[in-house]
Amino acid sequence: MAFVLDVPETPEDQGRDPSPYDESEMHLSFHQLIQEQSRGAAEEGLELQPWGPGAGAAGASANDHQALLAPEGATAHGTATLRILASMPSRTIGRSRGAIISQYYNRTVRLRRRASRPPLRVLGRSARPSLRLYDLELDSTALAEEEKRVLLVKELQGLPVAQRDHMVRGMPLSLAEKRCLREETRAPRRRLGRPGLLACCSRLRYACALAWHDLGLGLLSGLQALAPWHYALKRIGGQFGSSVLSYFLFLKTLLALNALLLLPLLAFLVGVQTAFPPAPQGPVPAFTGLELLTGGGRFTDTVMYYGYYSNATLNQPCADPPNGGQCAPEAASLPYNMPLAYLFTIGAAFFITCLTLVYSMSHAFGESYRVGSTLGAHAITVFCSWDHKVTQKWASRLQHDNIRTQLKELLAEWQLQRGHRSVCGRLRRAAVLALVWLLCLGITLGCTVAVYTFSELMIKSPMPADREEALLVLPLVVCLLNLGAPYLYRGLAALERHDSPVLEVYVAICRNLILKMVTLGILCYHWLGRRVATLQDQCWEDFVGQELYRLMVLDFIFALLDTLSGELVWRLISERRLGRGKPEFDIARNVLELMYGQTLTWLGVLFSPLLPAVQMIKLLLLFYVKKTSLLANCQAPRRPWLASHMRTIFISLLCFPSFLGAAIFLCYAVWQVRPSSLCGPFRSLDSMYEAGKVWVRRLEGAGPRVSWLPWVHRYLVENTFPVYLLSALLLAVIYLNIQVVKGQRKVIRLLKEQISNEGEDKIFLINKLHSIYERKERSGAGRTQEVAAPPARPADHREA
Numbered sequence: 001m002a003f004v005l006d007v008p009e010t011p012e013d014q015g016r017d018p019s020p021y022d023e024s025e026m027h028l029s030f031h032q033l034i035q036e037q038s039r040g041a042a043e044e045g046l047e048l049q050p051w052g053p054g055a056g057a058a059g060a061s062a063n064d065h066q067a068l069l070a071p072e073g074a075t076a077h078g079t080a081t082l083r084i085l086a087s088m089p090s091r092t093i094g095r096s097r098g099a100i101i102s103q104y105y106n107r108t109v110r111l112r113r114r115a116s117r118p119p120l121r122v123l124g125r126s127a128r129p130s131l132r133l134y135d136l137e138l139d140s141t142a143l144a145e146e147e148k149r150v151l152l153v154k155e156l157q158g159l160p161v162a163q164r165d166h167m168v169r170g171m172p173l174s175l176a177e178k179r180c181l182r183e184e185t186r187a188p189r190r191r192l193g194r195p196g197l198l199a200c201c202s203r204l205r206y207a208c209a210l211a212w213h214d215l216g217l218g219l220l221s222g223l224q225a226l227a228p229w230h231y232a233l234k235r236i237g238g239q240f241g242s243s244v245l246s247y248f249l250f251l252k253t254l255l256a257l258n259a260l261l262l263l264p265l266l267a268f269l270v271g272v273q274t275a276f277p278p279a280p281q282g283p284v285p286a287f288t289g290l291e292l293l294t295g296g297g298r299f300t301d302t303v304m305y306y307g308y309y310s311n312a313t314l315n316q317p318c319a320d321p322p323n324g325g326q327c328a329p330e331a332a333s334l335p336y337n338m339p340l341a342y343l344f345t346i347g348a349a350f351f352i353t354c355l356t357l358v359y360s361m362s363h364a365f366g367e368s369y370r371v372g373s374t375l376g377a378h379a380i381t382v383f384c385s386w387d388h389k390v391t392q393k394w395a396s397r398l399q400h401d402n403i404r405t406q407l408k409e410l411l412a413e414w415q416l417q418r419g420h421r422s423v424c425g426r427l428r429r430a431a432v433l434a435l436v437w438l439l440c441l442g443i444t445l446g447c448t449v450a451v452y453t454f455s456e457l458m459i460k461s462p463m464p465a466d467r468e469e470a471l472l473v474l475p476l477v478v479c480l481l482n483l484g485a486p487y488l489y490r491g492l493a494a495l496e497r498h499d500s501p502v503l504e505v506y507v508a509i510c511r512n513l514i515l516k517m518v519t520l521g522i523l524c525y526h527w528l529g530r531r532v533a534t535l536q537d538q539c540w541e542d543f544v545g546q547e548l549y550r551l552m553v554l555d556f557i558f559a560l561l562d563t564l565s566g567e568l569v570w571r572l573i574s575e576r577r578l579g580r581g582k583p584e585f586d587i588a589r590n591v592l593e594l595m596y597g598q599t600l601t602w603l604g605v606l607f608s609p610l611l612p613a614v615q616m617i618k619l620l621l622l623f624y625v626k627k628t629s630l631l632a633n634c635q636a637p638r639r640p641w642l643a644s645h646m647r648t649i650f651i652s653l654l655c656f657p658s659f660l661g662a663a664i665f666l667c668y669a670v671w672q673v674r675p676s677s678l679c680g681p682f683r684s685l686d687s688m689y690e691a692g693k694v695w696v697r698r699l700e701g702a703g704p705r706v707s708w709l710p711w712v713h714r715y716l717v718e719n720t721f722p723v724y725l726l727s728a729l730l731l732a733v734i735y736l737n738i739q740v741v742k743g744q745r746k747v748i749r750l751l752k753e754q755i756s757n758e759g760e761d762k763i764f765l766i767n768k769l770h771s772i773y774e775r776k777e778r779s780g781a782g783r784t785q786e787v788a789a790p791p792a793r794p795a796d797h798r799e800a
Helices: 030-044 055-059 079-086 097-113 142-157 161-170 175-185 195-226 232-275 338-369 377-384 393-417 423-460 468-493 501-534 540-576 587-604 611-633 646-671 690-700 708-718 721-788
Strands: none
Touching: 142 161, 142 175, 161 175, 232 338, 232 393, 232 587, 232 611, 232 646, 338 646, 338 690, 338 721, 377 393, 423 468, 423 501, 468 501, 468 540, 468 587, 501 540, 501 587, 501 646, 540 587, 540 611, 587 611, 587 646, 690 708
8 A cells, every 4th residue: 555645845845955844755665664564474474463472382383373362252364364464454554653753754864865765674673564562662773763763853843833743743653752742842942142141032932922822721711611501511411411402502503693683783773873862752751660571661762672763864963853754964964874774784684694594504404414324323432432631520420421321312213213113003193193283283273363362352452551561461361372382282292102202302393383483473463464554643663672572571481480380390299299200301392482582583673673682681591590490400301312403403493484484574564564654764754665765866866976876776676686596596505505415425325335345345255265275274184194194004915
């Protein structure tokens, strides 16, 4: 086997003496070394025998093919078979420490001094690829190897730092040897002249560099400690498995999405409007504390809601225009059109969120479905999961729990795939599934009718304006239905008795998702189809923003109550009265709570730009509450299961039902619904989209310098063809990613089959060679006995 590493030369390498950095010439003689070592060992008959006392005697037995015990107790093969084994690539790549150092040093000397390398037969045994475990302490060439090592260190010290590090990193040595070489080559060099001053400056610079490096590591560790998921996620994954861990990872993903959504809103809307506040419309109401639940009162005339934002170019606060007209800016005003900024900032934030979701979904699909099968995952988990850099006792215990939980999940999945069911059992199970699904859909239909009836009742009997607490009635009914229906679904799911816990979680997520999406659809119709007509003399955008804020706050309160009643109280009852263990963590219900809150955030960001900040606070509080309740009140799943595709499923559901539905709702509000004429940046316009047309008309009269902007708006924004083109390109990218993942899975499956076939071929050839060799030995032994035996003499002449 020829090991050739082709490193292309760069323009900087021209005109420079050869160095060990040129690894393309460093491994050319490796094939010749292997052949010579294999020939010499085959002639001696010492192939694949361990070095030690008694090894030679054990090898040179009377039969010459005496069976040697393997580690598992199996018998080894004979000498001829061992010769073939020795010529295999997997048996000829081992090299000792002295051989590595000698080879690198000889190549270094030859390349830097342009001297020829001595013949291979002159070199000692340690400079060749070794198939035996040599004792370097007793070898006569140890002193020569040490001298070569010293010369190699000197040669490495003459290289630049980058080339030296690359050279040491590429050496096939252990980490301890590399560390020793790096420390020796980094020793300060002696300089001529004033050695005291230069050595002091060198030590000072070295100390400053180390201090700066330690400071950076300390700041990095401090930032990691501030994150709430630094240690908690490892602990949760070790104690409860990947299924429960997927919930907290999804919460972390939602926190990042809301931070990404909030940043442009703070920079281009909230910050700018805070710097140029409008004139107050009247007396500011006092803070009573009820605003934290209702979102009204003192919060109404703030940057939190749509109605506070101006409808003009911002420079100075202007007076309220008569008859709800547009505020007229001064001549020297700042060229920052607030209506246009409001519209484009919301659109850009949604576009960035869409790209992030599509990328996350594509990445999750690639990570989840890249490997075609889980064959060998048990061995990888057993032999390759331990991190040898772990030194602390608590960290080693945590990693031990993690590996144990992974093995439980892998074994549970392997045992689940072996289960079978009869035909009658399948028919009975299908009938039970159909009945349970009909009951669940009936519960969903009843909840939808209840929400629609109560919303119509709220329109027919409006509440007085001075009673803000009455506005909490509709969100309270919705949250009660969202809390009670999942428990009914869970009770009905006990009749199904799914064999797979993964399928049980997926079914629960599907049922809860249908309920929440239908409920939100009824509420969207209630806000844009019914409330807009009844609130013509008011700011209906602020009302919709406050409704969404109330839904988010009450949903958080009911999540806390559900945690206390569903986990803490149930643990006390089950342990003291029922004699059972702790309850399990309901993944489906908790994940749907997160998805429901995120959908409310996307629906309300147009009417309340600070709603993502409220969602971030809610997610952080939920993280600490759920983590504390999980560790104190819950136990690991009784049937462990591997959540290998959970993150992919969560991101996909978040992208298509939630984000797509919110985007359709906002597009309808921007293009079709008439804005309020009393508040907001789009007052006196027929639709929010007309703000762009007004801006284009102003640009057309501004001069030829900005004539290209109206063209961009006309052909790229107003025209629907670019929108359809971008949508088609997005779908094409998603389709290509799916096909690439499928191709990778197919190639990996074929490679695994090829590796398996190669192993079977090797076993077959070894068995054939072994049988042929034994047959030859038996035939040779028979001929030897015939030749050695004397001819039989007759007893007398008559018998002859």
